[in-house]
Amino acid sequence: MTKGETRTPSFLAKNPNGRIPVLELESGELLPESNAILWYLAEGTAFLPAERLARAQVLQWMFFEQYSHEPYIAVVRFLVTHDIALADWQRAALEDRRRQGYAALGVMETHLRARKFFVAEQYTIADIALYAYTHVAGEGGFDLAPYPSVVAWLDRVRSQSAHVPITAG
Numbered sequence: 001m002t003k004g005e006t007r008t009p010s011f012l013a014k015n016p017n018g019r020i021p022v023l024e025l026e027s028g029e030l031l032p033e034s035n036a037i038l039w040y041l042a043e044g045t046a047f048l049p050a051e052r053l054a055r056a057q058v059l060q061w062m063f064f065e066q067y068s069h070e071p072y073i074a075v076v077r078f079l080v081t082h083d084i085a086l087a088d089w090q091r092a093a094l095e096d097r098r099r100q101g102y103a104a105l106g107v108m109e110t111h112l113r114a115r116k117f118f119v120a121e122q123y124t125i126a127d128i129a130l131y132a133y134t135h136v137a138g139e140g141g142f143d144l145a146p147y148p149s150v151v152a153w154l155d156r157v158r159s160q161s162a163h164v165p166i167t168a169g
Contacts, residue, residue: 034132035062038125047125054120061118061126064107072101074133077140098141105147108134112149116156123160131157136166 005011006018015022015032023031023040031037039062042048049055076097079086086094108130111118118126135154137144144151157163 035066035125035129038062038129042125047123047128049120049122049124051120054124057119058124058126062129064104065126065129068100068107069104069130070133072097072104073137073140073142076101076142077133077136080140101137101140101142105134105137105142105144105150108153109147109149112153117153123157127153127157132166 006015006020012018014024014030017032019032021032021034021037023037025031031040039048048058076094078084079094115121117123118130131154134144134150135158144154158165
């Protein structure tokens with residue numbers, strides 16, 4: 001992505017939106033968008049509840065991740081960890097993104113105060129989606145100490161079998 005490889009004609013043929021990830025299925029079909037991929041892979045597993053309302057709540061948190069979490073926590077992390085040179089207006093926008101990232105963490109904290117996981121007291125793809133950038137939020141300068149329920153949830157997710165962090169460190 002940082003080398004422009006997602007903008008090449010060969011990649012754009014796989015995903016015209018030029019974004020990662022893209023899952024190539026055994027049939028050769030391509031499925032872009034991380035949450036669509038999670039939903040597809042989770043179908044028929046314990047990661048996606050069978051009950052209708054619980055499934056909708058999984059979607060609720062996956063939409064939250066895409067619209068209220070990722071644009072702020074992940075983008076701030078990307079800009080900080082890739083040492084992107086910013087103009088003054090971009091630095092101001094970065095601080096606004098950081099504020100909105102903290103707001104998202106506040107929503108998560110409130111929800112998790114009385115719950116082990118985001119939906120139906122079970123580990124679902126909603127947790128997987130939200131964990132991805134929350135567990136590395138510190139790399140973007142986010143202090144998670146004021147969010148003890150989020151930190152405890154991160155530990156619960158980290159303890160799941162086959163856990164793989166986004167970075168080696």
